[in-house]
Amino acid sequence: MAPTIEPVNIPAQPLPSATTVVIIGGGIIGLTAALTLAERNIPVVVLEKGRIAGEQSSRNLGWVRKTNRHAEDIPLALASDRLWAQMPERLGADVGYRQAGIMFIGRTEAQMAMHEAWLSSVQHLSLDSRLLSAREIADKVPGGRGQWVGGLYTPSDARAEPTLASSAIAKAAMAKGAVIIENCAVRDLVTNAGRVSGVLTEKGEIRCEQVLLAGGYWSRRFLGNLGINFPTLPLICSVLRTRPMEGPTDIAVGAPDFSFRKHKDGGFIITQRGALDASLTLDHLLLGMRYLPQIKAQRSFMRIGLGKEFFRDLGLARRWSGNKVSPFEKVRVQDPAANQALNKEAMDNLKAAWPVFEQAQIEQTWAGTIDVTPDSNPVIGPVAKIPGLTVASGFSGHGFGTSPAAGHLAADLVSGHTPIIDPAPYRFERFL
Numbered sequence: 309m310a311p312t313i314e315p316v317n318i319p320a321q322p323l324p325s326a327t328t329v330v331i332i333g334g335g336i337i338g339l340t341a342a343l344t345l346a347e348r349n350i351p352v353v354v355l356e357k358g359r360i361a362g363e364q365s366s367r368n369l370g371w372v373r374k375t376n377r378h379a380e381d382i383p384l385a386l387a388s389d390r391l392w393a394q395m396p397e398r399l400g401a402d403v404g405y406r407q408a409g410i411m412f413i414g415r416t417e418a419q420m421a422m423h424e425a426w427l428s429s430v431q432h433l434s435l436d437s438r439l440l441s442a443r444e445i446a447d448k449v450p451g452g453r454g455q456w457v458g459g460l461y462t463p464s465d466a467r468a469e470p471t472l473a474s475s476a477i478a479k480a481a482m483a484k485g486a487v488i489i490e491n492c493a494v495r496d497l498v499t500n501a502g503r504v505s506g507v508l509t510e511k512g513e514i515r516c517e518q519v520l521l522a523g524g525y526w527s528r529r530f531l532g533n534l535g536i537n538f539p540t541l542p543l544i545c546s547v548l549r550t551r552p553m554e555g556p557t558d559i560a561v562g563a564p565d566f567s568f569r570k571h572k573d574g575g576f577i578i579t580q581r582g583a584l585d586a587s588l589t590l591d592h593l594l595l596g597m598r599y600l601p602q603i604k605a606q607r608s609f610m611r612i613g614l615g616k617e618f619f620r621d622l623g624l625a626r627r628w629s630g631n632k633v634s635p636f637e638k639v640r641v642q643d644p645a646a647n648q649a650l651n652k653e654a655m656d657n658l659k660a661a662w663p664v665f666e667q668a669q670i671e672q673t674w675a676g677t678i679d680v681t682p683d684s685n686p687v688i689g690p691v692a693k694i695p696g697l698t699v700a701s702g703f704s705g706h707g708f709g710t711s712p713a714a715g716h717l718a719a720d721l722v723s724g725h726t727p728i729i730d731p732a733p734y735r736f737e738r739f740l
């Protein structure tokens with residue numbers, strides 16, 4: 309069962325006939341972009357096929373990190389750190405942002421070599437990341453009996469609560485004039501002389517000047533219907549949450565085969581960090597070659613399987629016309645089953661490393677589908693082939709932490725403002 313977000317009272321209202329910007333997708337990226345536009349008094353309508361934050365944005369672990377990001381992705385993370393810190397004032401709400409630090413720990417010299425390589429790749433950025441000895445790990449996270457060669461620690465990394473953040477952002481956006489409509493799938497774009505002039509939804513048409521596609525895992529299918537190949541693949545991550553308990557630390561800890569971080573209620577959010585489910589779909593077969601380097605590097609990380617998902621996905625249309633029910637109405641909320649075997653592995657590995665977790669009682673389990681690009685960075689940029697269309701998707705399992713600046717950047721691009729950071733690393737064209 310997916311985590312329930314803080315309730316948001318979204319008034320039922322008819323579809324407006326026109327606006328300036330339509331945002332497709334009410335996840336944290338679309339909502340943050342909407343807030344930024346509304347703060348600039350730019351009319352904006354967010355259309356969500358299911359419920360806001362029903363997919364990745366409520367299901368993630370809540371890690372807000374710079375550690376282990378590509379060097380070129382770090383300016384976005386640093387800009388996000390600043391924006392997260394301003395959230396209480398900007399939103400009038402606490403979204404659980406706490407700079408309690410993030411620590412990755414390694415059991416082998418090879419794992420530590422990867423951490424060292426990352427640290428030297430970001431040397432020029434003057435982050436507060438540093439290597440830790442086994443002794444320092446024991447001091448910071450007492451009560452352990454794991455054998456660690458060392459760790460990588462960034463005190464300024466943080467966490468925030470996914471069940472609070474999107475709700476507070478949506479409320480603030482609506483208070484500034486943004487319109488949000490749930491249960492309203494966008495089926496297609498409307499164009500005039502090749503340029504975006506509106507969107508066709510299951511409830512009718514809206515005229516607009518700009519469209520921001522922030523559809524997460526679904527953006528590939530939406531663009532595919534327009535003849536544009538956006539190469540993302542789905543991976544499924546399973547998660548569990550414990551009841552409130554006495555834990556070893558406030559720091560979020562990522563080991564090779566588990567991770568844990570403190571939840572706002574005093575429980576812990578835990579995952580098998582060493583494994584994700586890759587349930588094969590047609591896209592895995594179509595795009596597999598583009599992902600070969602990632603697959604080779606992370607073969608042990610992916611649990612590849614052929615099952616029901618292949619046929620379920622095959623049953624969803626890849627091409628449709630705007631007057632027909634689209635795949636987005638057929639799947640209001642993507643809700644994969646949690647892999648309880650992976651969750652058990654995570655718990656067993658964690659208990660072996662920190663026995664205090666022997667007393668953990670599992671409160672909830674869930675899973676979410678993440679949208680991974682070939683270089684694990686998102687696209688945040690215009691689509692040259694269709695003027696007026698901008699994409700912000702493909703966050704590859706780490707878009708919650710950077711969402712404040714990513715949504716801001718998307719809003720900058722659609723409204724012609726100076727971008728909050730250089731958008732070059734995120735351009736769509738790198739995949740063409």
Ligand SMILES: Cc1cc2nc3c(=O)[nH]c(=O)nc-3n(C[C@H](O)[C@H](O)[C@H](O)COP(=O)(O)OP(=O)(O)OC[C@H]3O[C@@H](n4cnc5c(N)ncnc54)[C@H](O)[C@@H]3O)c2cc1C
Nearest residue numbers: 333335337357365368369371494523524676706707708709
């Ligand atoms: C289990 C898990 C753990 C994660 N852990 C972390 C973490 O610790 N830190 C981190 O930084 N990131 C993490 N992530 C990744 C993070 O959650 C995502 O990168 C981020 O939430 C992406 O937000 P989004 O708005 O792009 O996508 P989503 O939240 O998926 O939102 C997209 C929305 O668009 C809607 N939509 C799609 N198509 C249409 C359409 N045609 N019409 C109308 N609506 C449409 C969908 O219904 C959906 O609600 C994790 C993800 C998962 C699943």
